[in-house]
Amino acid sequence: METMEVCGRNYPVIGYVEDETLGTVPLLDIPMMSDYNWQLRPLQSRLKNPELYREVLGGVEKVIAGLYKWLKEYRKETFS
Structure with missing residues (x-):
């Protein structure tokens, strides 16, 4: 399996894409x-x-309340 190193870790190459630039x-x-x-x-x-x-x-x-709010809205949007 082909791999590529990124920041000291190897990851499998699962394909290639062509970019104009x-x-x-x-x-x-x-x-x-x-x-x-x-x-x-x-x-x-x-x-x-x-x-x-x-x-x-x-x-x-305040941060906990904001995180609870975000999680509740995310679940509502994702699972409704």
Whole structure:
């Protein structure tokens, strides 16, 4: 299997695309996190360790409320 190194890690090449400017560009199989999990992880961290975030971005309670709101809206849009 062909691989390509990116930032010290090797990823499988799953195909190629042609670009007018760049020429042939490899498509790599790089694992991605969903938007939902991207927001869920900071919420979990803030709930577990609120003292670490107390002075950041207007207070941990405000950030937690914003993350809850985003997650609720995302679920409603995605699963309705």
